[in-house]
Amino acid sequence: MQELLQWVEACEADAIDEEDVIRFDHGDRTFAIYRTAKGSYYATDGYCTHEKFHLSEGLVMGTIIECPKHNGRFDYTTGAAKRTPVCVDLRTYPVKLEHNKVFIQI
Amino acid sequence: MSDLGMVIVGAGETGARAAVELRTAGWNGPITLIGKEPLAPYERPPLSKFTLISEEEPKPATILDEVRLSEHNIGWIPNNQVVGIDRVNHSVELSNGQQIRYERLLLATGAAPRKLTIEGSDTTGLLYLRTFADAVALRTRFQPGKHIAVIGAGFIGLEVAASARELGCSVTVIEVGPRILMRGVPEEIARIVEARHRMAGVRFKLGISIQGIMNTSEGHLITLADGTDIPCDTVVVGIGAIPETSLAAQSGLTIENGIYTDEYLATSDNDIFAAGDCCSFPHKLYGGRRIRLEAWRNAQDQGTHVAHNMLGASKPFVDIPWFWSDQYDQTLQVTGLPDSGVLTVCRHLSERDKLYFHLSGENRLVAASAVGLNAKIAKDIRLAEMLIHQNQAVLDPIALQNTEVKLKSLVNA
Numbered sequence: 001m002q003e004l005l006q007w008v009e010a011c012e013a014d015a016i017d018e019e020d021v022i023r024f025d026h027g028d029r030t031f032a033i034y035r036t037a038k039g040s041y042y043a044t045d046g047y048c049t050h051e052k053f054h055l056s057e058g059l060v061m062g063t064i065i066e067c068p069k070h071n072g073r074f075d076y077t078t079g080a081a082k083r084t085p086v087c088v089d090l091r092t093y094p095v096k097l098e099h100n101k102v103f104i105q106i
Numbered sequence: 107m108s109d110l111g112m113v114i115v116g117a118g119e120t121g122a123r124a125a126v127e128l129r130t131a132g133w134n135g136p137i138t139l140i141g142k143e144p145l146a147p148y149e150r151p152p153l154s155k156f157t158l159i160s161e162e163e164p165k166p167a168t169i170l171d172e173v174r175l176s177e178h179n180i181g182w183i184p185n186n187q188v189v190g191i192d193r194v195n196h197s198v199e200l201s202n203g204q205q206i207r208y209e210r211l212l213l214a215t216g217a218a219p220r221k222l223t224i225e226g227s228d229t230t231g232l233l234y235l236r237t238f239a240d241a242v243a244l245r246t247r248f249q250p251g252k253h254i255a256v257i258g259a260g261f262i263g264l265e266v267a268a269s270a271r272e273l274g275c276s277v278t279v280i281e282v283g284p285r286i287l288m289r290g291v292p293e294e295i296a297r298i299v300e301a302r303h304r305m306a307g308v309r310f311k312l313g314i315s316i317q318g319i320m321n322t323s324e325g326h327l328i329t330l331a332d333g334t335d336i337p338c339d340t341v342v343v344g345i346g347a348i349p350e351t352s353l354a355a356q357s358g359l360t361i362e363n364g365i366y367t368d369e370y371l372a373t374s375d376n377d378i379f380a381a382g383d384c385c386s387f388p389h390k391l392y393g394g395r396r397i398r399l400e401a402w403r404n405a406q407d408q409g410t411h412v413a414h415n416m417l418g419a420s421k422p423f424v425d426i427p428w429f430w431s432d433q434y435d436q437t438l439q440v441t442g443l444p445d446s447g448v449l450t451v452c453r454h455l456s457e458r459d460k461l462y463f464h465l466s467g468e469n470r471l472v473a474a475s476a477v478g479l480n481a482k483i484a485k486d487i488r489l490a491e492m493l494i495h496q497n498q499a500v501l502d503p504i505a506l507q508n509t510e511v512k513l514k515s516l517v518n519a
Contacts, residue, residue: 057481059488068484071403071428084123084406085149085169 007096007103010043014100021065021076023056026106031093032056033102034076036063041095042076043104049081049088109135110207111181112416113198115188115353116214117141119150119402120382122169123409124212124416129178131417138181138206140188140198145238146171151402153241154265155432158248159272166238191357193375210377210416213354213365214409217347217383217400222257227319231326232341235262247340250274255328255338257316259286261431263344264303268433271306278336279303280311280328289346290431292444292462294452295477302436311336347400349384362386364398369422371412379416381408390424391498392446392472401429426491437480441491442473451503453486461486463506470498489513 010024016035023046024031030046032055044065046054053069055076060066065076072086079090094105112128114121117139125139141147148166157164175182183200190199197207219234233244244266248254254270256263259281267277279286286303287296300310311330320327325339349364360366360374364386371379371387382405386398407425414421430439436458444450447464455461459478466472474490476483493499493516505511 053480057484059485066488068480068488069430071488084410 005105007105010102010104012100013041013097013102016041016102019060019062021056021058021060023054024104029106030054031104031106032065032076033095033104034060034065041097041102043093043095044074044076044079045091048072048086049090050086055090110196110209111136111138112210112212113138113140113206113208114212114214115140115198116212116216116350116382116384117143117147117182117184118214118216118382119147119169119405120214120216120409120412121212122147123406124214124381124413125180126170126174126178127410127413128416129180131414133413133417135209136181137179138183139175140183140186140200142185142187143237143239144184146175146182146184148238149402150236153238154235154262155269157238157241158245158266158269164238164242164245188353191353191378193357193378196377208377210379212412212416213373213378213380213384214382214405215350215353215365215380215384216405217349219262219343220346220348222343222345224316224318228321229319231321232257232319232343234343235266236347244340244342248273248275251276252339253278253325253337255280255326255336255341257281257328257341257343258345259283259288259310259312260344260346261287261290263342264299264433265431266342266344267303267308268306271303271308272434276307276309278309278311278338280314280316280330280336282313282315284313286310286312291438291440291475292450292464294450294460294462295438295475298460298477299433299436299438302434306434347383349386349398351384354380354384362396369424370415370420371408371423372415379412381405381412387423389443390422391426391494392443395443395446397427397443399427399429401427403428424495426494428487428491432480435479436477437483438475438477439483439487440473440475441487442471442494444473444475446472449503451507453507453509455482455486455509459483461490463490463501463503465501465503466498469500469503471501472498486513489517492517 019037034042048067057068073083074090079092147169187201188198254275256279315331317329328336354365365380367387388394428441444464449465453461459482461476464473
């Protein structure tokens, strides 16, 4: 089935601290939105691919998000799984900034 | 190196992680993973929780299924134990008679539940929890309305108690020590955990020993030292674990609260390594204090780490101990070694969420422990772990108590 992609406003640009992450829910889906120390924004699925824990409660270190439950790690800029126990990559979504707001394409 | 292979005894968390890491790190020779269970390597943490309470028939949380084993070209031998090591000829003998030669050998034999023995009692029908099969056996007994007695108020006992309550069983926890979690966590946290269990309806018998256990037509009858009788349908025993050292001992390796290793996780034989629950090792950040850990992440970290040293890396293992326990909606986490601290300060995150820092005499952070909702405490414990890793950072106890001071600002400060 073809997915219909749309740009969705997620938050104000300054709603996320530098080198941090917040949760964004849309319909029945949930996402994690990241801001790097240099001010770039990224978005991924909200839940860890290992067990259902939300990554927005985890720790951002550089371009790594660490799951708060079992310390699995992903590179949130690519979604790549970086540390056990996770072995399945995280889905990422395009992000754009407009009028100081963060939009993600989902 | 020759064309001999890497042989791993024990296909649990440690053995599985080591096998994959050996391959990832570039080892092209044979890798053999020998497990005594019939199942491919699986995660044990769910056994006391999700495996017991899930509505669907539980399945093991497999770490390495047959597809991944073959992708990594790992030879997996289930249902077998290693019965002997010939250190001179570098070979192991399996219970099926097979002999396998090794270049390097890893002992990841884990630990086994400590058995309860009471003179004059029939303890044959008591249940323990270590394997997936054990969990399935518990699950079939945990029917609503049944009375479950749990002997031992450690992590396994308490997680099992919480799961049994969630399934509608009535639960009594019996502990000979004066309080719950004597070995695992500071008293402040134990008190909060106990209160949560009492709120859920768990009954406690603390500071009392068991005089005898009898099998009855309905189940068991436990008699306490004060004469109290506790009739129950099922008894689950969680009184600690004993490292599996018999193979190492009969092979002449040094044993000291587990298989003795140096900081590189090498045993007293340079070609034999040990990792996970079965080994004791010196921790540099704690003044070389020798410790043995029974924790999921340590099993994982040491498995990954030892693979590199088996390939000649000579890197000391200095990861900070960390573990968690989930009971009901509450989680507790500990990082570092709380008993090496002399001062404890509390950061009250909220009414329910408490974070304790354990400091040495020089105000170095040696451990942190927390109880509450996972979302509230997990990140702070992780930051505390990073502070301990920074050579046990010297910190101001006042700042640690102050929730206005972000922990992240102290890391690398």
